[in-house]
Every structure is written in structure tokens, then in C-alpha cells.
Amino acid sequence: MTDTLNPRSWLYPTPRGLYCEPGGFYVDPAVAVDRAVITHGHGDHARPGHRNALATPETLAIMRARFQGMPDTTQQPLKYGESVKAGDVDVSLVPAGHILGSAQAVLEYRGQRIVVSGDYKRRPDATCPPFEPVPCDVFITEATFALPVFHHPCDASEIGQLLRSLETFPERTHLVGVYALGKCQRVIKLLRAAGYDKRIWIHGALASLCKLYQEHGVDLGDIALASDAILETFKGAIVLCPPSAIADRWSRRFFDPIPSMASGWMGVRARARQRGAELPLIISDHADWSELTQTLTDVGAPRVWVTHGREEALVAHARSIGIEAEALHLAGREEEDET
């Protein structure tokens, strides 16, 4: 560790994204660039059109699925735990526990280590390996749910609510809004873990990523496209769809559906009502307040840069425990999006 080197001199935000100067690459850039390191496949981190993209093999597979095969991008797969030299910087990828393929980018330069954690969570997820804390000099953390009001309850009890509602309203279709990448497959796995072995219906927009997860060894059980079935089938069924489809004409095919939504935002009543959720399920792929604060302790970094979300509260907390913390404003991150 060299205290003389200012970390901001070799990794800093630019209008195109977070730039690593001695490595010559951007991490999760907001626009197409020459060289990009991608932490995970969500749209606000992985964008099309880079000339070179370095990411886990799973993330590259997700990007190919979303960006028509990405024929114009030179893809550089890097497995978890392996290391590669980019310019003068050593780059390795470590599991972030967020979604399939998600990684923290560990960057080392002249004895200094910065971890760009991307998006992460700390609780178990059957669709990806768990977050691994990496001791470092600077830890860059997300802050999507960085307020002490966010304590996500245990997943099993939220799934239990969905199953209880099916018992109370056995004739109604339970329409669950989920993000296509990650949340969808995690909710299916949680339902399976809770013993629900009936067919789970999915909206067409979820199909290709479910298939990709299955190809990567994630067993989703009996799933089928909702468009392939007759209406009678959906009585008392669980149908997963993108959140926007609940409000869309598409949902009219179901008789008296219960609109549900699986998201960390569902923890706050006003937000759940805004989304029109009648059965809010607090299931998040992001760290909640205790996970964020626990992670700061676990990585033991003397400096923390806080990005996208409610930076203010986490910066205040970090400073109160003696960490040198500041907000890092990155281009292209949607504050309210939970992807």
C-alpha cells in the first residue's frame, strides 16, 4: 500500500463513465468506448457497441443475448478469480452475488487496490455465487437502498406471502412483475425452494433470459410461455411478467388478476402503491442498509466512494465510523432503477 499515490489520479469519473487511465479502459461506461470492463449484464452497466469488452463468460453471454450477438465487439472472457493485465493495471473479477455472471472488478496499480463492486447483495441466491469481500484501499459501492429504512426481509417469508395469497384467492391469477434479468429467475428458484412445483408461466419478454439461465445450469423446473395456454389455465396460476406488462393491455387476458411486484422498493408503502402492486413482495438483488454497512466493515477499506442511489446517508454513516467517504457521480446511472 502506498499512501503517496492518489487513487483519483488513476481511476476517475468522466462524462463517458468511470475511467482507469493507466489501464486505458472504462468500467461500465455510459456510452460505447474502445475498451470496457463490464461488471454485469443489466442495461445501465452493460451497453452495446464497445470495441473490446472484458467480463465474465456469463455476462458476455447475457450481452450477446441482448445485443444481437455483439458481432462487432471483441469479447474477452475472464473467469472469477483469474487475473489479466490491461495496460499497467491488473484486473480480476470476483463474484458480486447480484445476478448470474455479476462481478466486482478488482483493479491493482502500483500496489494500490481499488474494488469497483458494481451492484451486489450479500444474501444467498441460487442463481449465482455469493459476494466475496476483497480487502482493498478504495471500495466503490452502490447505494441503491442506502437508507436505514431498507432492511429487506428474508426471501422465504416474502415467497410465503405469495403462496398464502394463492391459498386465500385460489381462483385469481397472481401476476408478478419482475425484471427480466436476474429477478425473474431468482423468484422462480425461490418458489421451487419453497416447494412450489407447479408450472410457472412467463411473459414472452422473459423467455430468452430464462433459457440462458437454464443453459448455464440453473434448473427452473416447469416453466412455459403464457401466450401458449388457454385462459382457463391461469386460474390460481403464477404468471411472471416485466413490471410494465401489468399495466399493459397484455394483462387483460387474465381474469381478475392480483397485480404483484417483486422489488426492493416494495418495502416502502407509498412506492408499492405507486406501482399499483396489490401484493408487494420485497425481494431485492441489491444490498440493503445492513448489508451495505456490513460490507464496508468486511472490506476494511480506509476510503469509500459511494455511487448511484442515496449516497448521502451512506457517506454520513461511513464517516461516522472513521472511513474517508465521498459521493462519486457516475454518468448513465438511473437512480430509481433497480436493475
Next chain:
Amino acid sequence: MQAFAALLDSLSFQPARNAKLRLIETYLRQAPDPDRGWALAALTGGLDFPAAKPALLRSFGEEKIGAELFHLSYDYVGDLAETLALVWETRPDAGPPPSLSEVVETLQRATKMQTPAILRRWLDTLDSTGRWALLKLLTGALRVGVSARLAKQAAANIGDQPVGEVEEVWHGLSPPYRPLFDWLLNGGPKPSSNMGGAFLPPMLANAIERAELDALDPAHFRAEWKWDGIRVQVAASGGVKRLYSRAGEDISKAFPDVVDAIDFEGVFDGELLVRREDAVAPFNDLQQRLNRKAVTPKMLKEHPAHVRLYDALWLEGEDLRALSFDERRARLEAWMARTPRPRFDLSPLVPFTDWVHLARLREEMRSDGIEGLMLKRADSTYLAGRPKGPWFKWKRDPMLADCVLMYAQRGHGKRSSFYSDFTFGCWRQTADGKRELAPVGKAYFGFTDEELRWLDKWVRDRTTNRFGPVREVEPKLVLEIAFDGIARSTRHKSGVAMRFPRINRIRTDKPADEADTVDNLLRFVP
């Protein structure tokens, strides 16, 4: 407590009446005594303990996570009880959470000094939904969209009883209502309807139109004016005097002038009105007195309440409900004639020869205090609920206005994918002489399913702006709105408030420029 909290949580997100009923019924069947009784008391507004002050909740929150973080949190969530419930963490070593009955029974005994310490311990044991429910109980307002009547309906449903039967015994019971559940679920005896000022479930009328009258024999019916007040029941027995709303809510506290004037025993139906000299004041005047906990002497003087009686259910120690309308009416008239009372009078019968005659009387009556006619079969016994056939309400034709659609919001349940709640406006001049639309009301019925599909498409195709679940649309579509009354209102931006607005017709033929102005509407104000 956790099961009750889960119930409140589900209710707070579930807008549909039938779904709410199902949730309450499921809880009442599954929860043990006396928990379910206390839950029913909470839902019917029958629990009373000293409310926790916001300052206490705030100090708890600041103590837990510090003032800065608590402030940021409250700022984000917007509700104090919810914020505290979310930031407080469950302590695994704090022991099991309290049952609902433990919470209620402890709070009823605890002094104000003891409450904070008790509360702190419970907050440690409950999960965040449990804490939210506890704090809602403590701060007095559940706000889960359940009326007392709906909760009673759910109780009645679990025992396959009509809600009238539950309402009849209700006021003789007190929480946690063990005899009630014993009767409803375990085949126990029906609790007696204690006549100490008990509410008797009322008989209600069905709406009727002119054309349907021709199938009825006018000689079988009696007519009364339909007063534009609120239907009440005056119940006095065993020294207890009460005034109830039609739904059985005890509104005595808001109308001490009426209750103090009860110097008799019996149970009567009547219309609660504000009356000055001999004239009935507009409904708006009565509204000033509703939903108030404390009544000021000024209010009593300027808005004196009055009950216009039209039926007697019990009189002189006798249950009259099995008698015919004519017989009950004769008893009521004779009783009224014996002792005149300034706060009570008799709603007169309207004599008529045939429907054409009655239709003319209805047309000619232009008094503000009257909203139509009531038709009651002369031989009708008093039946709780809304039986088909004996009683009808023949309302005055609604007022109509052409308004312009401004905003639309998605509905709930079956309508969750449809834009089905419509906000409409009328034109007015701004200070700088421009013409603008001012919202004058909101309607979510009156259209057919086919019209709804049409409206939904129209809204989707003409959206100009979105605010969360609300869409703003091009001000191009004229809706003919029917409404039963209109009053000036300081709470509405346009200065008017409509009663019972609904969409009468979609006027695609009419240009939006030619819709009504707010000034046109004001002409309807009595």
C-alpha cells in the same frame, strides 16, 4: 400480533371490496379468541387507548439511528409510523412477539408513563410489518380502507348470517366479542339484542325509473319526499339515547342538540337535516356538522340539527317491524300528535292519484332540500336490508354538464389494466384573460364495458404527460357528466364540488371549446 399485522398489511394494498372481505374472513376463522375479537374491535373503531404522540415516535427513531439518518429516512418515506417501523431492527434475543390480545390488554391497563418502555420492548420483538401495525394501532388511525360495516359483513359471512343479524346484536356486545364468535362459528346461542339504545338494521329502497312504474299499481303505494339529508336511526331505550347513521355508526357525539332533545323511548327512522326556521338548509350545511368530534356552540347555533321522522320500528315498548307500513305510520302519526317536539317532525305523505300525477308533482317540486320521492308499499313489513319490491327511491333527474377529460388513472383488480378513473374539468378565465380548464370532479362509473375499452384506448393514444399512475391527456374529449348536486368548496381548485358524479355520455360530437364553464356550473349551486 403478526397475523393481525399481516391482515392489515394485505388490506392496505387490496382495493377490492370482495377481496378485503375474503382476507378478513380468513383471519377471523383462523385467529384464536380473544385475538380475533380485538381485531374486529380495531377494524370497527371500537378500541380506545391513549394515543402515542408523534414526538414519541420521532424520539425513538432518533435514539435508534441518530437524528441525521432518521431525518433522511423520514424525508424519504413520508410517514412517521412507517419510518420508525422500518428503521427499528428486530432483536433476535428479545423473545417472542406479543399476541394482539396481550398488546390490547396491556395498553388498556398501562399508564402514560409506562407506555414508552413497553413499546420499546415490543418493537424489538416484532418484524417491520408487525411494528407498522402496532404503531398504527397506537397512533389511532389504521387507514386500511375498511369500514366498520365491512368488518361486520365479514363477521356475518363466517357464520353464514345476514349482516343485519350481526348489526342487530352488535350494540349489546363489547370486545372481544366471544359470544358473537361462539354464535357465528360454534353453533352457540344468538346473543340477545340488548335494547339499551341498540341499532336495528335498517330497511333500504331500490332505485326505480319512470318507465318501470307502469308495471306497478299506484294504489298499493304511499309516497314521501326524499329529503336531501342523511338517513339516521334514533334509538332510545333503557335510558340510553343514540343517533346512528344508516350503516350503524354511532354519531351521537356530533349531534348533542338532537340527542339531548330525546325525551322518549323507541326506535325511529328519519332524515337528519339542518333546519333554520321552517326551511331545510342545503346538504352542504349538514356536512359542516358531520365527522366532527367536538361541536362548538357557534356550530350548534348556526347549523341547528333536526330529524324528520318517517318510520317507527319500536314504539311504546313494542316491536312494530312485523306490522304493515300503513299500521306503523298510523301509530307514528298518533304518537307524534300527542306531544309536539321542536327537534322532531313528521315527514308528510304525498297524496297522489296515479303515476302521471305523481310524476308531475315530482317535476314541480323544485325545493333544494328534496332529491326525489320515496315509494313504499302500504302493506310492507319492515325488513332489514334491501329487499326487492317493497320500497323504491325515485330520484329527481340528475343535473348535466359537459366537461373535458383532463386526467385518467388506472383502476384496480379487474380494471387494473384499464384507465378507468377520469378527472374532468370546465373552462374558466385566468387572471390574465386566458382560458384554462379547471378540474371539477372525478368519475369512475356510468360507462359500459365497451365504452370503457374505448375510453382506455383514447387515453393511451392521447397521453401528453405521465405522473406515476396518472396520465394527462389532450384536452379534446367532452364527457357529459351527470351529478346529483353541486356546492361551493374551498378545498377544490375550481371552487366547486359535485355530488355523485358519473359519466352519462361520451360526446365525441362536441368540440372541447364548447364544453361548460365553471360559471355555468355555479348556476346549479343552490
